[in-house]
Amino acid sequence: MRLLFLATRYSADPNDPYLTDELAEALIARGHCVDVLVTDWDAPSSARSGEVRGRSGERIVKVTPHALRGMGRVMFQASKLLLSSHYAASAMRRHFGQVRHDAVIAWTPALSVAAPLRQCVRRGVRKRLLIIFDFFPMCHREAGIIRSAFVYVVAKWLEDRLYRTFTAFMANLPGNADYLRRHYPVPETASVAWSPIWGSTNMVTASHWKETRVRLALPVDRPIAVFGGQLSEGRGIEQIIEAARISERIGVPTLYLFIGDGRLRTMLEEAARECSSIRLAPPVSRDDYLKVVAVCDVGLVATVKQFTSWAFPSKTIDYLRAGIPIVTAVEPGSDYPELLRPYGLSANVASGDAPAMQAAVEAVVKSTSKERSRIRERAQRCLDEQFDVRHAVNAVLRALGEPVERMNEERKITEAIDAVTAFAAT
Numbered sequence: 281m282r283l284l285f286l287a288t289r290y291s292a293d294p295n296d297p298y299l300t301d302e303l304a305e306a307l308i309a310r311g312h313c314v315d316v317l318v319t320d321w322d323a324p325s326s327a328r329s330g331e332v333r334g335r336s337g338e339r340i341v342k343v344t345p346h347a348l349r350g351m352g353r354v355m356f357q358a359s360k361l362l363l364s365s366h367y368a369a370s371a372m373r374r375h376f377g378q379v380r381h382d383a384v385i386a387w388t389p390a391l392s393v394a395a396p397l398r399q400c401v402r403r404g405v406r407k408r409l410l411i412i413f414d415f416f417p418m419c420h421r422e423a424g425i426i427r428s429a430f431v432y433v434v435a436k437w438l439e440d441r442l443y444r445t446f447t448a449f450m451a452n453l454p455g456n457a458d459y460l461r462r463h464y465p466v467p468e469t470a471s472v473a474w475s476p477i478w479g480s481t482n483m484v485t486a487s488h489w490k491e492t493r494v495r496l497a498l499p500v501d502r503p504i505a506v507f508g509g510q511l512s513e514g515r516g517i518e519q520i521i522e523a524a525r526i527s528e529r530i531g532v533p534t535l536y537l538f539i540g541d542g543r544l545r546t547m548l549e550e551a552a553r554e555c556s557s558i559r560l561a562p563p564v565s566r567d568d569y570l571k572v573v574a575v576c577d578v579g580l581v582a583t584v585k586q587f588t589s590w591a592f593p594s595k596t597i598d599y600l601r602a603g604i605p606i607v608t609a610v611e612p613g614s615d616y617p618e619l620l621r622p623y624g625l626s627a628n629v630a631s632g633d634a635p636a637m638q639a640a641v642e643a644v645v646k647s648t649s650k651e652r653s654r655i656r657e658r659a660q661r662c663l664d665e666q667f668d669v670r671h672a673v674n675a676v677l678r679a680l681g682e683p684v685e686r687m688n689e690e691r692k693i694t695e696a697i698d699a700v701t702a703f704a705a706t
Contacts, residue, residue, distance in 0.1 A: 282314075282379070283382065284315050285384075286387070287387055289321060292334050295566065300316070302669045305669075308337065315379065315381070319345055328344065344367070347359045348363070365392060365394045386411070388413060390446075391439050401445055408446045408448070416435070422587050423513055423514045439464075455590050455615050457472050473678060474675070475671060475676075476592060476671075481663040483663075485574065498575070504534070505580055506539065507539070508539040508540055509539075519631070520538075521548070521551050576602070578641055584611070590610070590611055591610070597663070605644050609628070609632070620662065623662040673685075
């Protein structure tokens with residue numbers, strides 16, 4: 281089967297692959313052919329468009345985003361969506377005009393690839409799958425990114441129209457698959473599946489633990505709870521800061537380490553100046569980030585209650601690869617914690633409950649300080665059974681009505697999926 285990816289992120293860097301890279305490589309390894317049309321959303325306007333080859337031989341056409349500048353934030357964002365989509369469609373005609381694709385796979389927001397998607401429909405590409413990591417524009421309104429009611433109504437209307445053109449959908453949690461059916465116009469004949477996010481299942485070795493901490497200017501005599509990722513709204517950072525302040529007030533030595541960059545970095549810098557239990561690390565490369573996480577004691581995941589759908593924090597896979605347990609604080613009703621529960625790797629508290637998070641961190645640190653090897657074994661099993669990209673490939677192929685590969689762990693995985701789905705239905 282020949283597939284076309286319509287994406288806004290595709291790394292093409294073997295040392296720093298993105299989810300789209302990993303899915304493409306796994307599909308190619310399964311014998312399929314993949315072409316990629318990527319509007320490089322984070323690229324500067326001065327970047328040049330062009331075609332390159334990926335390490336698995338996939339053709340990657342990169343398109344520079346275009347937008348109207350000097351007319352306000354709303355006009356900039358709206359024009360970026362519409363103009364970039366138009367330029368992507370033009371690139372698609374030039375590079376893939378003579379190629380016949382069997383299926384197209386796109387990622388949300390669908391509006392970002394509207395023009396190429398319409399081309400696929402006109403060309404008669406019968407199988408069209410949308411992979412949903414978040415629900416545009418509903419999540420963006422709830423996060424305060426879209427403030428104008430008029431802009432929201434227009435964006436939702438346009439996104440709904442595009443949803444009607446898809447023949448299959450894949451959400452990242454069972455609850456989000458139900459959310460999709462309730463809030464978006466899913467065609468009656470379309471299939472709806474779910475699969476957790478995926479990533480590398482290779483464990484990161486915490487070699488030279490003490491030397492690594494010293495090199496990174498981290499204390500060797502304090503437990504470290506780490507948060508890695510975007511320092512932005514909607515990630516529960518305020519709850520983690522308050523948990524760190526509680527630790528300082530009661531004299532607990534645990535250090536709360538933040539790694540990353542984003543709009544809340546200034547707020548964290550101020551918090552670190554006021555609280556000795558908070559440390560803010562500079563942004564680091566992917567490899568260095570994993571090395572830092574591997575010498576920490578517990579990973580932190582937090583979301584906020586303002587969202588009506590459920591997040592799947594990608595940092596989960598990083599913590600598992602580092603072999604550290606996780607304290608989660610996610611929205612009520614989320615079935616995300618249920619994926620981790622069978623492996624005994626996580627403690628879950630209510631979103632927004634900083635005292636409960638602080639207590640859970642201390643409990644996890646004390647209970648796991650002497651059994652890191654067993655935690656690593658359970659983390660490896662969790663990665664293999666839940667987050668291996670091959671499971672995502674199977675979910676994609678099922679959604680497209682194609683045969684899938686039977687894996688040794690399939691029975692266990694099916695049982696785990698059934699358990700999580702049953703939880704989501706309660």
